[in-house]
Amino acid sequence: MKPTGMPVTRPTANSIWRSFQTSGKKHLVLTGASGSGKTTLLASLFSSPMPGVTSWVVPEEGVYLKNNCSKEIIQIGRYHPDPTHKRNQMLAIPECFDEKGTAFLHSCLHATSKWITIDEIGFLESNSCKYRQAIRTLMKHKQLLMVVRKQKLPFLEELRNHKDVFLVDLDQPYGNAGCIIMASGQGTRFGGNKLLADFNGQPLIDFSLNIIKNLFTISVVVTIHKEIQSLCIKQNIPVLLHTFPHRNDMIRLGLETIGDHIDRCVFLPADQPLLQKESMISLLLCAENDKNSIWRTCYGDIVGSPVIFPAEFFEELQNLPLRKGGSLVINNHSDRIRTFSVSNINELRDIDTPDDLSQLLHRNL
Incomplete structure (x- = not known):
C-alpha cells in the first residue's frame, strides 16, 4: 500500500491538456482541497489570461469577483460576525451575483475566444439561481475551464459530474x-x-x-x-x-x-x-x-x-x-x-x- 502521507506526483499542465484532448470532452474542471494549486495550474494551461471571471478572498473583509476583460470588480461575499462560534462567517451578496456577476458571464458569450475561465466556483454561488443558470448557458455555447471547490453542494457536484466535463481532482488525480x-x-x-x-x-x-x-x-x-x-x-x-x-x-x-x-x-x-x-x-x-x-x-x-x-x-x-x-x-x-x-x-x-x-x-x- 502507498504509505500514509506519501506525496502524490501532481499532473503537469501538459499532461492534463493531452489527456483532456484525448478524452473528447468539452469542458475541463480542476478541483481539490484549499491550497492544492488549482489556480496556479489553471494559469499555466493558457499562455495569456482568457475571458471569464476571477474571484479571490480579502481576509476579514470579503470575496471579490473580477471580469477578466473589462477589469471591473464587484464584491460577492462579506464577513459577518458569528457570536455562536466566536469567528466570522462568509455571507453571499446575492444581488451582486444576480446583477453584475451574471452580466459578467453573459458578456463572455460575445468573446471571440472559444475558451472561458471561471476561477473559482464555491458555496457562495449557491445563493444565486441567475448566476448558476448563466454558467449553464455558457457551457452550451463555449468551452469552460473551471476551478471548482471540493464541497458536497448540489451545484458543485452537478459541474463535477457533468457528462461533458473532464475532471482533475488534484487531491487524488489518478483515482484508486x-x-x-x-x-x-x-x-x-x-x-x-x-x-x-x-x-x-x-x-x-x-x-x-x-x-x-x-x-x-x-x-x-x-x-x-x-x-x-x-x-x-x-x-x-x-x-x-x-x-x-x-x-x-x-x-x-x-x-x-x-x-x-x-x-x-x-x-x-x-x-x-x-x-x-x-x-x-x-x-x-x-x-x-x-x-x-x-x-x-x-x-x-x-x-x-x-x-x-x-x-x-x-x-x-x-x-x-x-x-x-x-x-x-x-x-x-x-x-x-x-x-x-x-x-x-x-x-x-x-x-x-x-x-x-x-x-x-x-x-x-
Missing part, C-alpha cells in the same frame, strides 16, 4: 489505481537477465521503477529473478518472487496480490526505458475520466504498453489460458478499447535483444 510491473522474462533472446543491463548508467528496470513512484494506491513488481527482488527491496518497492513459467502466471499472481485493493490496474513492462512519466500520468487521467474502458498507449496505428484494465476484467485476466497474456482480453473486448497517443514511437519500444538495447541507446542520445 494499481500497477503490476512485469519483470519475469527469461531473457532467452537477450542472453541473460536484460533487466539488469546497463542503460545510460542505470539498470534497465530502474526506468520503470522511477515511473511508478507516487502514482499508485498499490504496486508490485512480479519477477522470477532474485537479483530483481533484491534491487526492489533496497528501493523499498513491493516485489513478488515466483517460479512459474508463463505470462498468464505473472498476471494471475500480480492480481492476486493487489487486485482487491484497486479499481483498475496498469500492466507495465519492465523493458521500456524511454516511456515518459508524463505519458503514464496522461494515461491514468484518461482512465480516471472513463472508468469503463480499457486504455492503452499508441503511436499512430501502432499500439503498445502500458495497458490499464478496469476491475471488471480482473477475473478474466486471472483465468487466462496457458501461455496467454492480456492481449487475449483486449481482443475479446475490442469495443471497449481506447488509446492515448505518446509523443514519440520510442516510448513504446521494448528490449528483447542486445541489438534492441544498442538501438534505443542511440536513439536516446
Whole structure:
C-alpha cells in the first residue's frame, strides 16, 4: 500500500491538456482541497489570461469577483460576525451575483475566444439561481475551464459530474489505481537477465521503477529473478518472487496480490526505458475520466504498453489460458478499447535483444 502521507506526483499542465484532448470532452474542471494549486495550474494551461471571471478572498473583509476583460470588480461575499462560534462567517451578496456577476458571464458569450475561465466556483454561488443558470448557458455555447471547490453542494457536484466535463481532482488525480510491473522474462533472446543491463548508467528496470513512484494506491513488481527482488527491496518497492513459467502466471499472481485493493490496474513492462512519466500520468487521467474502458498507449496505428484494465476484467485476466497474456482480453473486448497517443514511437519500444538495447541507446542520445 502507498504509505500514509506519501506525496502524490501532481499532473503537469501538459499532461492534463493531452489527456483532456484525448478524452473528447468539452469542458475541463480542476478541483481539490484549499491550497492544492488549482489556480496556479489553471494559469499555466493558457499562455495569456482568457475571458471569464476571477474571484479571490480579502481576509476579514470579503470575496471579490473580477471580469477578466473589462477589469471591473464587484464584491460577492462579506464577513459577518458569528457570536455562536466566536469567528466570522462568509455571507453571499446575492444581488451582486444576480446583477453584475451574471452580466459578467453573459458578456463572455460575445468573446471571440472559444475558451472561458471561471476561477473559482464555491458555496457562495449557491445563493444565486441567475448566476448558476448563466454558467449553464455558457457551457452550451463555449468551452469552460473551471476551478471548482471540493464541497458536497448540489451545484458543485452537478459541474463535477457533468457528462461533458473532464475532471482533475488534484487531491487524488489518478483515482484508486494499481500497477503490476512485469519483470519475469527469461531473457532467452537477450542472453541473460536484460533487466539488469546497463542503460545510460542505470539498470534497465530502474526506468520503470522511477515511473511508478507516487502514482499508485498499490504496486508490485512480479519477477522470477532474485537479483530483481533484491534491487526492489533496497528501493523499498513491493516485489513478488515466483517460479512459474508463463505470462498468464505473472498476471494471475500480480492480481492476486493487489487486485482487491484497486479499481483498475496498469500492466507495465519492465523493458521500456524511454516511456515518459508524463505519458503514464496522461494515461491514468484518461482512465480516471472513463472508468469503463480499457486504455492503452499508441503511436499512430501502432499500439503498445502500458495497458490499464478496469476491475471488471480482473477475473478474466486471472483465468487466462496457458501461455496467454492480456492481449487475449483486449481482443475479446475490442469495443471497449481506447488509446492515448505518446509523443514519440520510442516510448513504446521494448528490449528483447542486445541489438534492441544498442538501438534505443542511440536513439536516446
